[in-house]
Amino acid sequence: MKISPGGVIRDMGSTVNTKTGGWRSERPVIDNDKCIECGSCWIFCPDSSIIVTTSGNRRTYSVNLDFCKGCGICANECPSAAIKMILEEK
Amino acid sequence: MASWDIMHGSRAVAEAVRLADVDVIAAYPITPQTHIVEDTAKMVADGDIRAEYVKVESEHSAMSVVIAASGTGARTFTATASQGLALMWEMLFVASGMRLPVVMVNANRALSAPISIWNDQQDSIASRDVGWIQLYVETNQEALDTTLMAYRIAEDAGVQLPVMVCMDGFVLTHTVEPVEVPDEEQVSKFLPKFKPQQYLDPKDPMALGPIAFPNVYTELRAMQQQAMDGAMSVIEKVNDEFSAVFNRSYGNGLVEEFKTEDAEVIIVTLGSVAGTIKDVIDERGDSKVGLLRIKSFRPLPEDEIRRALKGAKVVGVIEKDVSIGLGKGALASEVRDVMYGSGDSKILSFIAGLGGRDITLDSVRGVIDTCEKALSEDVETVHWVDLKTE
Numbered sequence: 001m002k003i004s005p006g007g008v009i010r011d012m013g014s015t016v017n018t019k020t021g022g023w024r025s026e027r028p029v030i031d032n033d034k035c036i037e038c039g040s041c042w043i044f045c046p047d048s049s050i051i052v053t054t055s056g057n058r059r060t061y062s063v064n065l066d067f068c069k070g071c072g073i074c075a076n077e078c079p080s081a082a083i084k085m086i087l088e089e090k
Numbered sequence: 091m092a093s094w095d096i097m098h099g100s101r102a103v104a105e106a107v108r109l110a111d112v113d114v115i116a117a118y119p120i121t122p123q124t125h126i127v128e129d130t131a132k133m134v135a136d137g138d139i140r141a142e143y144v145k146v147e148s149e150h151s152a153m154s155v156v157i158a159a160s161g162t163g164a165r166t167f168t169a170t171a172s173q174g175l176a177l178m179w180e181m182l183f184v185a186s187g188m189r190l191p192v193v194m195v196n197a198n199r200a201l202s203a204p205i206s207i208w209n210d211q212q213d214s215i216a217s218r219d220v221g222w223i224q225l226y227v228e229t230n231q232e233a234l235d236t237t238l239m240a241y242r243i244a245e246d247a248g249v250q251l252p253v254m255v256c257m258d259g260f261v262l263t264h265t266v267e268p269v270e271v272p273d274e275e276q277v278s279k280f281l282p283k284f285k286p287q288q289y290l291d292p293k294d295p296m297a298l299g300p301i302a303f304p305n306v307y308t309e310l311r312a313m314q315q316q317a318m319d320g321a322m323s324v325i326e327k328v329n330d331e332f333s334a335v336f337n338r339s340y341g342n343g344l345v346e347e348f349k350t351e352d353a354e355v356i357i358v359t360l361g362s363v364a365g366t367i368k369d370v371i372d373e374r375g376d377s378k379v380g381l382l383r384i385k386s387f388r389p390l391p392e393d394e395i396r397r398a399l400k401g402a403k404v405v406g407v408i409e410k411d412v413s414i415g416l417g418k419g420a421l422a423s424e425v426r427d428v429m430y431g432s433g434d435s436k437i438l439s440f441i442a443g444l445g446g447r448d449i450t451l452d453s454v455r456g457v458i459d460t461c462e463k464a465l466s467e468d469v470e471t472v473h474w475v476d477l478k479t480e
């Protein structure tokens with residue numbers, strides 16, 4: 001890796017290359033059968049880590065574990081208890 | 091044409107700032123640096139310096155402004171002292187970590203409490219680990235000349251580090267001495283326009299001062315140390331080039347030796363008190379006592395110190411600071427560190443001149459007496475010079 005004096009970054013937008021999901025101790029798991037597609041988890045996630053995929057009329061919610069910190073806000077906000085936080089284990 | 095004038099040290103610095111053709115000045119007035127702020131502000135107002143003068147509400151802001159300006163490729167200047175330097179402390183690390191060639195004059199002053207507006211060097215010595223080059227000057231002429239040299243050193247492609255020029259408050263800032271003010275043409279030969287290595291430019295975007303994760307932080311710190319190591323030869327080269335243009339130089343730029351050759355006692359010090367020590371050495375008329383003035387405290391020129399001190403049986407370090415808890419001066423402990431494993435000279439620490447107490451000819455004579463006593467008998471390692479005991 002080439003490091004420039006002062007840590008100057010010439011390659012803009014490179015923040016996404018730094019995966020920060022490793023800080024997580026719990027991980028959200030979404031039960032798509034319970035999900036009512038309300039979008040609350042997507043709105044409330046402070047790390048933009050909820051991924052929405054659309055196919056036809058159906059939106060499916062999943063988690064980007066490269067950046068999810070495991071804060072549990074999504075699980076707390078979900079109106080239909082579709083998100084469970086489970087412990088990350090080695 | 092260069093011109094001679096009688097002037098305060100602060101005025102000499104302002105003349106250097108004018109000659110250096112700086113782009114941005116941001117400073118907050120604090121005794122004993124105030125005249126530098128006043129003089130440079132007037133020069134900008136009168137059109138003698140074509141710079142942006144940013145008036146700020148604190149030293150923290152002053153340092154933040156020059157950091158930001160330097161990031162855009164501007165040549166910058168600020169000045170402070172004591173509490174002001176302390177308030178800047180957080181940003182001092184930012185300037186050096188971002189490798190910005192900011193130049194600052196610190197008018198050395200004691201720290202509170204108790205409040206003291208008078209001179210010692212505790213302020214900059216306590217900031218020895220902030221990653222700045224620190225150059226200590228002896229005279230007003232040297233303050234002017236070193237401010238000019240500071241830009242060449244800071245802006246050198248291999249260095250890119252901020253430089254703090256340390257001058258004793260009052261002893262230099264408020265004392266008049268004859269000073270030669272070089273002419274602009276000569277200065278532009280020695281110090282051409284600043285060509286930054288990299289700078290913020292919307293057409294060529296980059297991120298300055300980003301977060302560093304544990305996988306690169308250590309490497310970036312090591313690069314700062316490498317830059318400091320490299321600065322050593324740059325400081326020497328700049329001192330030589332200065333001498334070629336202006337016919338003046340200061341030792342080899344890193345240290346100045348005075349009658350050290352056959353000396354069995356060598357006094358080591360920083361800053362203006364070197365003048366008093368030279369007078370005391372001269373009045374002795376022998377060659378037994380010499381002086382090593384450390385001009386560059388950061389980087390610390392270890393090889394030069396070892397070479398200069400190798401013949402000395404006793405080394406007396408006189409300094410205007412004390413590391414409370416260590417119980418000696420910071421420079422004395424560093425000189426011991428440098429001398430570890432080379433020879434068996436006794437290294438004594440003399441804490442003197444705190445909070446503006448004069449270091450008189452008699453004070454220095456007393457230090458030398460103690461050092462000479464140490465040639466043949468055991469003496470205490472640490473001495474508080476002129477300490478009142480009742």
Ligand code: SF4
Nearest residue numbers: 045068069071072074
């Ligand atoms: S746990 Fe927190 S970070 Fe992870 S997806 Fe849910 S809200 Fe976002």
Ligand code: SF4
Nearest residue numbers: 035036038039041078
């Ligand atoms: S908050 Fe719950 S119900 Fe709403 S979209 Fe997210 S998982 Fe589905």
